[in-house]
Amino acid sequence: MTFGIDDLPVRDELRGKSPYGAPQLDVPVRLNTNENPYPLPEALVERIAERVREAARDLNRYPDRDAVELRTGLAEYLTNTSGHPLDVSNVWAANGSNEVIQQLLQTFGGPGRTAIGFEPSYSMHGLIARGTGTGWISGPRHEDFTIDVPAAVRAIAEHRPDVVFVTTPNNPTGNAVPPETVLALYEAAQAAKPSMVVVDEAYIEFSHGASLLPLLDGRPNLVVSRTMSKAFGAAGLRLGYLAAHPAVVDAVQLVRLPYHLSAVTQATALAALEHTDTLLKYVEQLKTERDRLVAELRAIGYEVTESDANFVQFGRFADSHATWRKILDRGVLVRDNGVPGWLRVTAGTPEENDAFLDAVREVKKEQN
Numbered sequence: 001m002t003f004g005i006d007d008l009p010v011r012d013e014l015r016g017k018s019p020y021g022a023p024q025l026d027v028p029v030r031l032n033t034n035e036n037p038y039p040l041p042e043a044l045v046e047r048i049a050e051r052v053r054e055a056a057r058d059l060n061r062y063p064d065r066d067a068v069e070l071r072t073g074l075a076e077y078l079t080n081t082s083g084h085p086l087d088v089s090n091v092w093a094a095n096g097s098n099e100v101i102q103q104l105l106q107t108f109g110g111p112g113r114t115a116i117g118f119e120p121s122y123s124m125h126g127l128i129a130r131g132t133g134t135g136w137i138s139g140p141r142h143e144d145f146t147i148d149v150p151a152a153v154r155a156i157a158e159h160r161p162d163v164v165f166v167t168t169p170n171n172p173t174g175n176a177v178p179p180e181t182v183l184a185l186y187e188a189a190q191a192a193k194p195s196m197v198v199v200d201e202a203y204i205e206f207s208h209g210a211s212l213l214p215l216l217d218g219r220p221n222l223v224v225s226r227t228m229s230k231a232f233g234a235a236g237l238r239l240g241y242l243a244a245h246p247a248v249v250d251a252v253q254l255v256r257l258p259y260h261l262s263a264v265t266q267a268t269a270l271a272a273l274e275h276t277d278t279l280l281k282y283v284e285q286l287k288t289e290r291d292r293l294v295a296e297l298r299a300i301g302y303e304v305t306e307s308d309a310n311f312v313q314f315g316r317f318a319d320s321h322a323t324w325r326k327i328l329d330r331g332v333l334v335r336d337n338g339v340p341g342w343l344r345v346t347a348g349t350p351e352e353n354d355a356f357l358d359a360v361r362e363v364k365k366e367q368n
C-alpha cells in the first residue's frame with residue numbers, strides 16, 4: 001500500500017475529501033468552466049508586456065502591499081459601469097474572487113461560526129467555509145431555482161449565520177436574484193445577528209439587469225464580490241475584488257497575507273483595465289450568443305433555466321452524467337455540476353456554440 005493523504009495527520013474535516021476542480025480534458029470544444037472564449041486582443045497583450053516589463057525592474061522589492069493604483073482603477077470601473085460612486089477605500093483586491101471569499105470567511109466566519117448559501121449555487125462557498133473552519137448551512141431554493149424568500153428568511157432566523165452568500169447571476173443555474181430578495185435577506189440577517197451578506201457578482205456583466213452595488217449605500221454589512229476571470233476574459237490572471245464599506249476593507253486586511261498580490265498581477269490587471277471598453281464589447285457578443293443558446297436549446301426541445309450569465313443550464317435528463325458523456329463523445333465538454341437532471345454549458349464563440357448545438361441535437365434524437 002502506498003502512503004497517502006489519510007496516512008498524514010490532516011485535519012479531520014479534510015479526511016476522505018477530493019480537491020475541487022472541473023476536469024481539464026483535451027477536447028476540441030471546451031465549454032465547461034465559464035471562461036471567456038476570446039483570447040485577449042493583441043494591443044492588450046502588448047500593453048501587458050510593457051507594464052510587466054516595467055514591474056520586472058522592481059521585482060527585487062515587495063509589491064505595493066495595498067495595491068492602491070489597482071484598487072483606484074477598479075473603483076473607477078465600478079463607478080463608471082454602475083453609476084454608484086466608489087473610491088479606493090471601498091475596494092479590495094486579491095488572487096481571484098475565491099481568495100476574496102476566503103479572506104471574508106477568515107474575517108467574519110471561522111471556528112464556532114457559520115455561513116449559509118442557497119443551493120444549488122457556487123460550491124466553493126461551502127468548500128472555502130470548510131477550509132476556514134466555518135460551519136456550512138445549505139439553504140433552500142424553489143424547484144425553478146429561484147430563492148424561496150420566506151424559507152430563506154426562516155433559515156436565517158433559525159440558524160443565525162455569521163455570513164450569508166447570495167450569488168447573482170447564480171452559478172450553475174444562471175438566474176439573477178432580484179434586489180428585493182437581497183434586501184429581504186439582508187434585513188433578516190441583521191435582525192438575526194447581525195451578520196455579513198456577501199453578494200457574489202462574478203457574472204454580473206453578462207446580466208440583463210443591473211449590479212446590486214447601489215444597495216451598498218447605508219448597508220455596512222453588505223459586500224459585493226467581483227472578478228476579472230469572466231467579463232475581462234482573464235481567468236488566468238487570478239484577480240478578484242470586492243466593494244463594500246471602508247470598514248470591511250480595513251477588516252479583511254487583518255487576515256490578508258502581506259504582499260499577497262504580486263507586482264506582476266497588479267501590472268497585468270492595470271493593463272486590462274485600460275482596455276475595458278474593448279473587453280466589454282466581447283461581453284456584448286457573448287450575451288447575444290448566450291441568448292441564442294437559450295433559444296436554440298428550447299427549439300430542440302430542452303428545458304432551459306432563464307440565464308443572466310455567460311452559461312446556460314439545460315435539461316432535463318434521466319441520467320445527466322450519461323448525457324454529459326454522450327456530448328463529450330462528440331468532442332464537446334460541458335459541465336455536470338451534480339444538479340440532478342441538468343447540465344451547464346458555457347457560451348463560447350459562435351463556432352463552438354454551433355458544435356455544441358449539433359452535438360445536443362444528435363443526443364436528443366437518440367434519446368427520443
Ligand code: PMP
Nearest residue numbers: 096097098122171202227229240
Ligand atoms: N464566484 C462564482 C459564482 C464563480 O462561478 C467563480 C468561478 N467559477 C468564482 C466566484 C471564482 O472566480 P475567480 O476565483 O476566478 O475570480
